[in-house]
Amino acid sequence: MTRRGIVTGGMIVTGLALMVLAYFAGAAPWCNTAVECSNPRLEWSPAIFVVGVIVAFSSALYYSMSKSDKK
Amino acid sequence: MTRYAMAVDLNRCQGCRACVEACKIENNTPNAVFWMHVFRLEEGEFPNTKMTFLPRPCQHCNNAPCVKVCPVGARYKREDGLVLTDFDRCIGCRYCEVACPYGVNFFNWRNPEEAWGEYQIPFDDPDLASVTGGAVPPYKNPDHDLRHGPEQRLTSGSAHFKGVIEKCTFCVHRVEQGMLPACVDTCPVQALRFGDVEDEDSPISRFLRDKESFQLLEELGTDPSVVYVGGNPPSSHAREIERPLTGV
Amino acid sequence: MTVAHSRVNEPLPQGVGRLSRRWFLVVGLATAGTAIGVVGWLVEHEQGMVATGMRDVGTMGGATWGLYISMVVYFVGVSFAGITVAALIRLFNLEHLKGVARMAELLTVVALLLGALAIVIDLGQPLRGLVNLFRYARPQSPFFGTFSLVVSGYLFSSLVYLYLTSRPDAARLAAKPSKLRPLYRVWAAGYEDTPDQRARDRRVTFWLALAILPLLIVAHSSLGFVFGLQVGRPGWFGTLQAPAFVVLAGVSGIGHLIVLAALVRRVLHEEHRIGMEAFTWLGRFLMLLLFVYLYFVVVEIFTAIYQPTVNEQRIGDALLTGEYAPVFWGSVAALALPAVGLAWMAVTRRWRIGWMVAFGALVNLGAIGKRFLIVAPSQTHGQLLPYPVGTYTPSLVEYAVVLGLFSLGALLIAGFMKLFPIVEMEEATP
16 A cells, blocks of 8 residues: 555545544434524534545545645 | 323403503514414304404424424423423524424524514604603513523523524413513403412312313324313314414 | 656636635625625514514404515525536436536525524524524424425535535646635545546436435425424415425526626626526426425415405405405515516527526525515415414514525625636636
């Protein structure tokens, strides 16, 4: 695996991890019968979700824009 | 665990609208906003018409669609059964209003300073002022500046900000002090009852025991906290023959 | 090649950097339109949303979602086409469509920006909305998908796609002296036209296209779910909303793209890069989507008239013969006539760009009408409790804001066209 491949893959995985964590563990739970259902478990989790999306797609920017391997 | 509910006795309601008035005064709701509403319904064709009254507060559903769709959790359900709106958090998207099958939500279309419109009554008339002591409606209820409940959110009263949603709160500011909602307290014929249905000995539990009852739009699965006895659900051919003032 | 040493600025292709009189006229009109929209929004912000024609449902007899929400759904729908076309070009190597790829991506980005703006405009507390959505948004609300995937994910990924596919052209332009050379140098960000770079770009755009397509389906479906999951709204509640949203999105987007492509082709004299094959392909795609959507309309009408519930009958009557009938039949005609026209052109194999532009514009009018008919009638005529029937007419403020949105879109596209070539440049012959 080239360094570029590792970093790109890492960014995608990180982005997806942020999305999954923010959605399932951070944001408000799927219920409508108690006060806690109206609050996120971690405030700003939706922002973290969006950051995760941005990081995942930024991997494409990195992959394309990183310097060519000198042969 | 307390769980509040309201029981409406359709045999007793005679359409005086004292509950509607009491709600308006207690909660300072502005022009054309009626958190409590009483339908005057007519069914059938003359001369075989039937007329009924149907009080319709917010149903404080146990499976509330408005709570589900609120994008920011401003509309929420408390463990004691009340469905309330956090006026600090509401972003005014009005999704709860379109999701509600009962049409109980009101949006603050105007700035609060302009929401009560002009009155025909000349309040600066000296004779009238001597009676009212200079106080000009709407009488501001200071409880509405407080935050309520263990969650400490701004949830009672009306027209706090423009661009937010509001609705019947079961008078949370009164209930927390052990009082009844204004509509229940005011009804001259005790058509409205309110209390803790988890407590088997509460007046409302004893009232509802062994009585046939229905809920509005039961088939939607919203599981309202408002229970109706002594009548039938409105048929789909019922027509409303009295309307409140609707100009905002 | 000693061009880099020349001090004489060369003219840039496709009219980039050259502000013509015609361009000033378009930009002038678009700026005026945008200004009108801004004024309208300021009035609404000052007075409160009473400045619109919206009112509460139920006792107040109005509709609380109106033209603004219709435009949100419409603009997000238009954004569908851009990135879909770009992705299909990449995934299936459709050479003859390359000329429209960049303008399709630009259309997506601009439409999403306008859709996001329309959401913010419709909020009673817009500033709070921007903060509280990022802070508190709940996944249980269908709006979560709209906000996080559509506005954030879809927009960003489309921007990435647009940027990466534009770098080669930026590098080509940066190689020549021109007044915009510093911009292109930054834009190209060190792009070197090597086989390795080109291989990487091919790989990246392929996988990006593959990742964006499911995002797109989820995004448009979540918008459909905003309406389709509401059990208390006859006319909204149903399984067809999400698929119908996706298909009508395609219709409005491809229609828009056809109009834009024809405009660019005429104005920039790009007949060789935007050829008839491109229009034929777009025309066939649009025709297919229209037939699918008209099939949905037939299914909807039939279901609404065969054995409707009392509430659905009330809405159905209002749409087919009542208050909303002019908008309904007008929209159906605006979708059906182009479908027939395109089918005629497909069968006789005589594709006329002029007619296609007319059809593209017409289907967009039909799409706006249909979006409006999804939003309003279920509120005014679809109350489950016996409230009387309501009414909704957009106010001048709402029309002004909508004009401002379209004008802003035109402004953004016109501005882009003077900074960067909107049609992918052919590779320079050495």
